[in-house]
Amino acid sequence: MATHEPHWQKIAKAKFVSITESIPKAWRLESLPSNEEQRDVTGDYIRQYLSEEEVEITEAVATTIVHNTSAGRWTAEAVTKAFCHRAGLAHQLTNCLHETFFDAAIEDAKALDDYYSKNHKPMGPLHGLPVSLKDQFHVKGVETSMGYVGWLGTFEGRKGTGKEKVFESEMVKELRSLGAVLYCKTSVPHTLMTGETVNNIIGYTWNPKNRNLSCGGSSGGEGALIGLRGSPVGFGTDIGGSVRIPAAFNGLYGLRPSHGRLPYQGMANSMDGQNSVLSVVGPLAPSVGTLQLLVKSLLSREPWLHDPLVHDMPWRDEKAVIPQNRQLSFAVLRHDGAVELHPPVKRAVEIVVHALEKKGHKVMDWNPPSHKQGLDFLAKAWTYDKGADMRSAFELSGEPAAPQLGHTYDADSKLEPPEDAIHIAGNNVAMREYQKEYMEYWNSTAELTGTGMPVDIVILPVAPFAAARPEGYLYYGYSSIVNLLDYTACTLPVTTVYKNVDTMDPSSFKPLNSLDRKVMATCRRPLRGVMFRITVVLYLILTKATGHAGPTDRMAVFVCFYAGEDEKDEFEEASVSSAFAHYWKFAEE
Numbered sequence: 142m143a144t145h146e147p148h149w150q151k152i153a154k155a156k157f158v159s160i161t162e163s164i165p166k167a168w169r170l171e172s173l174p175s176n177e178e179q180r181d182v183t184g185d186y187i188r189q190y191l192s193e194e195e196v197e198i199t200e201a202v203a204t205t206i207v208h209n210t211s212a213g214r215w216t217a218e219a220v221t222k223a224f225c226h227r228a229g230l231a232h233q234l235t236n237c238l239h240e241t242f243f244d245a246a247i248e249d250a251k252a253l254d255d256y257y258s259k260n261h262k263p264m265g266p267l268h269g270l271p272v273s274l275k276d277q278f279h280v281k282g283v284e285t286s287m288g289y290v291g292w293l294g295t296f297e298g299r300k301g302t303g304k305e306k307v308f309e310s311e312m313v314k315e316l317r318s319l320g321a322v323l324y325c326k327t328s329v330p331h332t333l334m335t336g337e338t339v340n341n342i343i344g345y346t347w348n349p350k351n352r353n354l355s356c357g358g359s360s361g362g363e364g365a366l367i368g369l370r371g372s373p374v375g376f377g378t379d380i381g382g383s384v385r386i387p388a389a390f391n392g393l394y395g396l397r398p399s400h401g402r403l404p405y406q407g408m409a410n411s412m413d414g415q416n417s418v419l420s421v422v423g424p425l426a427p428s429v430g431t432l433q434l435l436v437k438s439l440l441s442r443e444p445w446l447h448d449p450l451v452h453d454m455p456w457r458d459e460k461a462v463i464p465q466n467r468q469l470s471f472a473v474l475r476h477d478g479a480v481e482l483h484p485p486v487k488r489a490v491e492i493v494v495h496a497l498e499k500k501g502h503k504v505m506d507w508n509p510p511s512h513k514q515g516l517d518f519l520a521k522a523w524t525y526d527k528g529a530d531m532r533s534a535f536e537l538s539g540e541p542a543a544p545q546l547g548h549t550y551d552a553d554s555k556l557e558p559p560e561d562a563i564h565i566a567g568n569n570v571a572m573r574e575y576q577k578e579y580m581e582y583w584n585s586t587a588e589l590t591g592t593g594m595p596v597d598i599v600i601l602p603v604a605p606f607a608a609a610r611p612e613g614y615l616y617y618g619y620s621s622i623v624n625l626l627d628y629t630a631c632t633l634p635v636t637t638v639y640k641n642v643d644t645m646d647p648s649s650f651k652p653l654n655s656l657d658r659k660v661m662a663t664c665r666r667p668l669r670g671v672m673f674r675i676t677v678v679l680y681l682i683l684t685k686a687t688g689h690a691g692p693t694d695r696m697a698v699f700v701c702f703y704a705g706e707d708e709k710d711e712f713e714e715a716s717v718s719s720a721f722a723h724y725w726k727f728a729e730e
């Protein structure tokens with residue numbers, strides 16, 4: 142007896158096919174290896190489908206690309222075509238794209254070349270630079286589904302608004318005015334509220350380094366695409382780790398700025414109107430220089446004139462000065478009191494600590510107010526409406542929620558009444574008091590650092606594991622605490638898993654709770670070749686002589702370095718040490 146295919150499934154399949162068919166036939170792979178047959182599709186594997194010129198272009202960092210396009214060495218058209226080709230390959234290998242608009246991008250690139258030919262100067266600081274976007278950005282000519290089947294053919298689930306495929310987000314306009322070329326939108330998990338990227342349209346987005354693992358989420362398509370160098374830089378969003386997690390799992394630099402630094406105006410979102418803990422937009426890239434280029438360029442457009450929530454604070458070159466002969470003070474969080482780190486992540490933390498101590502910097506333990514208490518406030522903020530917003534999006538098509546989201550959004554589950562204004566206000570007050578307590582703890586470290594100033598940088602992991610297995614992202618506490626505090630943060634890859642080093646003795650593990658036991662159980666065997674990161678949080682406290690201290694002076698930097706499996710810890714330590722010196726300039730800005 143034939144089974145009836147739900148209507149939503151037909152729509153989802155048609156959309157998936159249309160994404161593949163939007164890739165030029167010459168770029169489509171005749172056969173795709175299974176994940177087991179070819180786990181790692183980075184490096185030489187994807188290069189085999191590209192010309193030497195395409196490899197040279199797509200493996201250049203954004204600063205190099207812009208240098209060459211602005212000097213007339215590379216045309217914007219050649220650069221755009223190379224990245225469109227590699228992005229098309231990346232999608233076929235990992236399911237990382239929701240929308241492609243390659244033809245429109247190539248036409249935009251040709252227009253940039255014409256401008257350069259006539260005016261003998263670049264259009265702007267991002268002249269000819271391809272930029273990928275998470276599928277929350279509205280771009281003319283293409284859809285914004287955010288992973289929901291019911292959003293296809295609509296504007297954020299609504300029909301007849303007049304905005305369908307016409308409206309553009311504020312940052313999209315600013316990127317175009319800076320000379321950037323927009324060419325694709327990347328996959329997200331429906332709801333945006335999971336560290337894995339999965340939805341009923343594209344299925345599961347895989348980690349290109351190991352296609353048995355997650356690429357992270359919710360900006361997972363960005364992580365996978367940039368990890369395969371199908372994009373030199375892209376923008377994601379972060380409300381609980383959604384920029385940092387994909388950056389971490391894919392060996393990238395990912396910047397989560399404090400709220401109000403970059404424009405979010407006109408972007409699709411989940412829980413829109415929940416203002417206790419706000420999502421922020423930030424870049425992911427293979428180099429910190431790229432992050433600096435994008436942030437500085439966007440701020441030159443004065444986004445506070447078009448987004449009322451952006452602070453009127455230009456890029457300040459006078460702040461970008463590396464301290465001369467100054468001893469820095471660091472703090473390290475080795476355990477958050479809830480979930481223990483997997484062996485390779487523990488080792489990464491110690492690599493960084495040892496490298497800093499060898500350079501003469503002070504490293505102390507970080508013993509802040511209970512992270513569990515803060516995370517309880519965050520969880521309440523995320524569930525004020527008890528899932529009504531996301532559930533309504535699923536009901537548009539009748540599609541089911543991914544198992545990673547639990548049963549909150551199931552059509553047959555009981556919908557609880559939302560929190561009332563009194564309870565929301567109470568949670569906001571409790572959050573504010575917690576933030577104050579955390580701030581004063583940080584200030585109090587001035588008595589312990591020996592520098593006369595509070596701790597400069599806090600080192601903590603993005604996640605307890607190197608990369609999550611499907612349905613295995615069980616704990617978000619290490620990344621989400623930063624969102625509650627609204628500190629700026631950036632990811633730092635340190636090393637890879639060593640098969641014969643990163644082992645554990647089960648008898649030595651004493652779980653603190655059932656969740657701790659479940660998370661450690663995912664460490665069944667070594668994850669060879671998987672990169673993992675640590676988070677470096679920097680808090681700037683300005684003296685009266687240098688200016689005022691305020692929320693936007695809370696900064697954090699995660700500096701990224703990747704070492705192959707046959708490299709030694711000594712090399713990794715040198716990389717990390719030089720990284721902190723090199724990126725202090727970016728952190729202070």
